[in-house]
Amino acid sequence: MTHMHVAGSVHADVAAAGPQWLTLPDDVNALDPALWSGSAGRGHDGIVDVAGVSVTDLLAEYGSPLYVLDEADFRQRARTFRDAFAGWDVYYAGKAFLTRTVASWIDEEGLCLDTCTGGELITALQGGMDPARIGLHGNNKSIDELKLALSVGVGRIIVDSLDEITRIEKLCRETGWHARVMVRVTAGVEAHTHEYIATAHEDQKFGFSITNGAAMVAMVRCHTSDVIDLQGIHSHIGSQIFDTAGFEVAARRTMKLLEQFRQATGTALPELDLGGGFGIAYTNQDSPATVESLAASLREIVTLEARGRGLEVPHISLEPGRAIVGPTTMALYTVGTVKPVDLDTGAQRIYVSVDGGMSDNIRPALYAAEYSAVIANRASTVTPVLCRIVGKHCEAGDILVRDVYLPGDVSPGDVIAVPGAGAYSRSMASNYNHVPRPAVVRVGIGDHPDTSVLLRRESIDDLLSLDPGPVTSEVQWP
Numbered sequence: 001m002t003h004m005h006v007a008g009s010v011h012a013d014v015a016a017a018g019p020q021w022l023t024l025p026d027d028v029n030a031l032d033p034a035l036w037s038g039s040a041g042r043g044h045d046g047i048v049d050v051a052g053v054s055v056t057d058l059l060a061e062y063g064s065p066l067y068v069l070d071e072a073d074f075r076q077r078a079r080t081f082r083d084a085f086a087g088w089d090v091y092y093a094g095k096a097f098l099t100r101t102v103a104s105w106i107d108e109e110g111l112c113l114d115t116c117t118g119g120e121l122i123t124a125l126q127g128g129m130d131p132a133r134i135g136l137h138g139n140n141k142s143i144d145e146l147k148l149a150l151s152v153g154v155g156r157i158i159v160d161s162l163d164e165i166t167r168i169e170k171l172c173r174e175t176g177w178h179a180r181v182m183v184r185v186t187a188g189v190e191a192h193t194h195e196y197i198a199t200a201h202e203d204q205k206f207g208f209s210i211t212n213g214a215a216m217v218a219m220v221r222c223h224t225s226d227v228i229d230l231q232g233i234h235s236h237i238g239s240q241i242f243d244t245a246g247f248e249v250a251a252r253r254t255m256k257l258l259e260q261f262r263q264a265t266g267t268a269l270p271e272l273d274l275g276g277g278f279g280i281a282y283t284n285q286d287s288p289a290t291v292e293s294l295a296a297s298l299r300e301i302v303t304l305e306a307r308g309r310g311l312e313v314p315h316i317s318l319e320p321g322r323a324i325v326g327p328t329t330m331a332l333y334t335v336g337t338v339k340p341v342d343l344d345t346g347a348q349r350i351y352v353s354v355d356g357g358m359s360d361n362i363r364p365a366l367y368a369a370e371y372s373a374v375i376a377n378r379a380s381t382v383t384p385v386l387c388r389i390v391g392k393h394c395e396a397g398d399i400l401v402r403d404v405y406l407p408g409d410v411s412p413g414d415v416i417a418v419p420g421a422g423a424y425s426r427s428m429a430s431n432y433n434h435v436p437r438p439a440v441v442r443v444g445i446g447d448h449p450d451t452s453v454l455l456r457r458e459s460i461d462d463l464l465s466l467d468p469g470p471v472t473s474e475v476q477w478p
């Protein structure tokens with residue numbers, strides 16, 4: 001093994017290259033409980049473990065890179081939402097991460113499930129979810145997707161355009177089916193988060209505008225249809241949101257719309273969905289509200305709004321994805337190379353290259369998302385240095401963790417663990433550079449080793465099987 005020895009005088013310069021929020025950790029080996037799943041820890045041997053299984057054993061059995069999902073932690077977070085919002089419906093947003101097994105957990109824990117494509121819908125159905133507890137989203141649902149949803153009788157289709165309403169009516173007339181729908185509205189709220197994941201300001205593809213009257217038109221259209229049962233309205237204001245201010249504005253505007261609809265039609269719609277977007281801690285700069293305090297403020301906001309408008313409090317639903325699955329999962333990588341790079345400022349940055357990258361986590365490249373990381377196969381007493389963890393792809397933007405302190409002896413062969421990798425990592429993964437996607441492994445409940453595959457690792461042969469040829473050489477992948 002080669003070791004990086006960074007001279008003492010370099011430390012201050014290297015630190016100067018980091019962002020202001022990133023402070024030198026007191027203990028570079030510690031796992032901040034706000035970031036990691038409930039049963040993750042570091043054993044006496046210095047190796048990180050989860051539910052009693054060490055990361056080195058997991059990598060030996062399942063290969064690297066690997067996502068490791070803590071089932072007990074997943075179920076606990078699902079129950080926390082269910083209980084905090086008792087009397088309301090919690091729809092797990094399957095787009096964050098969904099397999100048949102995950103759908104079965106959601107079913108067992110008594111939550112509902114949101115899907116936004118036919119692929120997600122069929123996964124939820126095959127996982128055993130009751131169709132009545134499934135929602136179907138999407139701004140451009142295909143005929144096949146709508147047919148599947150209507151034929152199994154999903155609880156709600158969240159409609160997003162007049163074209164879609166026409167398509168649903170036509171399908172229903174042809175088949176005798178009936179559609180339960182909610183109208184997706186844009187509440188004109190810009191959530192305090194990165195631009196590309198804020199979805200309720202006006203200039204984006206989702207929803208009907210409340211401001212220009214389009215929402216009311218769509219609602220009346222559904223209400224007056226003989227084959228559509230309009231249940232209510234839906235608003236999703238963004239993702240990775242830390243406070244309730246945005247939800248408060250959205251609740252006020254949607255409740256006002258419900259009041260106007262009642263004035264116009266005499267009908268009080270029974271349902272309001274306030275969407276998802278509850279933030280989680282990816283680094284120690286993030287401090288999300290607890291689910292309990294979130295629930296208390298949302299209840300208060302909605303109750304006050306209803307009272308002020310002389311409306312019954314509607315039946316509320318929410319759609320957390322990231323906040324349930326995000327912290328349950330760590331991504332494990334193996335270090336391949338360690339390279340000091342001189343910066344213009346004269347400082348140095350240590351580039352740590354791992355065996356995955358933007359194909360298994362696109363969020364840093366797509367949203368400038370921040371992550372943290374630790375060396376997971378050993379504890380180290382060597383002074384931390386500022387590092388950048390990068391992937392193996394042919395792209396300079398292939399960054400996994402932009403800035404993190406790792407022990408100065410970080411070396412090829414070390415295992416890097418990244419917490420908070422459960423949401424939008426595997427689900428957004430690609431095969432860029434013909435890189436097969438990693439496996440997702442579940443670690444069980446309790447201290448006895450209990451692991452199983454939620455999604456198997458792709459092989460090069462899986463990728464080649466999509467390519468019809470011609471094959472003019474007998475060479476095989478080793």
Ligand SMILES: *Cc1c(COP(=O)(O)O)cnc(C)c1O
Nearest residue numbers: 093236239276277319320321322
């Ligand atoms: C993405 C999305 C969610 C889930 O967002 P999270 O940030 O994972 O909580 C919920 N509802 C809708 C409509 C979405 O598009």
